[in-house]
Amino acid sequence: MTDASLAGVSLNDRTLGLVPGAETGHYQFDTLFNLTAGESRSIVLAAWDYAGNRTEQEYVLAFTPAVGIEILAPRAGAVLEMAGEDGASVDIIARLEGLEDNHQVRISSGAGEPQSMSVSDNLARASVHFEAVQAGAVEVIVEVLDAESTVVASARRQFEWVNLDDIALDVARTEPENAASDIEPNRSIGVFSTARSTRP
Incomplete structure (x- = not known):
């Protein structure tokens, strides 16, 4: 605050102590003003000089x-499995901080419209369906929107879908073994293939 003849300053009619600044006519003051998350409050800052002139300015703090x-x-980087033409669904779970009552949480996966996520305490959840044609690397985006539908925070997660129907089966072994001799005529033949799984 700058005024060569400043006499006093008040905040909401409470007089504040002034500390001279480094230059003549410059003053500083400190005050404590408590606000809770999501709260906004008006304050009136008033100043007057020794001649009795007074000015006021209203501010809104939020x-x-x-x-x-x-x-x-x-x-991140998870490999998930689906099978057939119907695709599969996966649960998306996110932890939120600083969420307000008027905030909305949604998720998008690059296919179709974004969908809302249910929020309980500080966790958001949604079951997102992926079609079989989306097998491969995918990305989901979790967003928080304010009352004006403006995105105030977002996070991305990439993982991969593998369609087991697209994985060729290899014959691991047969019983009896190939080229075996002295086999009974009516003995059954077993064919064993490798398991169709991407999991170790």
């Missing part, structure tokens, strides 16, 4: 905490 998103599942 506390909007930063919103944080941590996607818990699936893990």
Whole structure:
């Protein structure tokens, strides 16, 4: 605050102590003003000089905490399995911080419209369906929107879908073994293939 003849300053009619600044006519003051998350409040700052001149300025203070998103599942780089033409679904779980009552949480997967996520305490959940044609690397985006539908936070997670129907089967062994001799005429023949799984 700068005024060569400043006499006093008040905040909401409460007089504040002034500290001279480094230059003549410059003053500083400190005050404590408590706000809870999501709250806004008006304050009136008044100043007057020794001649009795007075000026007032109204300000609106708002506390909007930063919103944080941590996607818990699936893990980054996970390989998930589907089979057939119907595709498969996966549960997306995210931990949220700083979420307000008027916030909305949604998820998009690059196919179709974004869908809402249900929120309980600080966890958001949604079951997202992927079609068989989406097998391969995919990405989901979790977003938090405010009351004006403006995105205030987002997080991305990449993982992979593998369609087991696209994996060729290899013959691991046969019983009896190939070229075996002295086999009974009516003995059954067993063919064993490798398991169709991407999991170790």
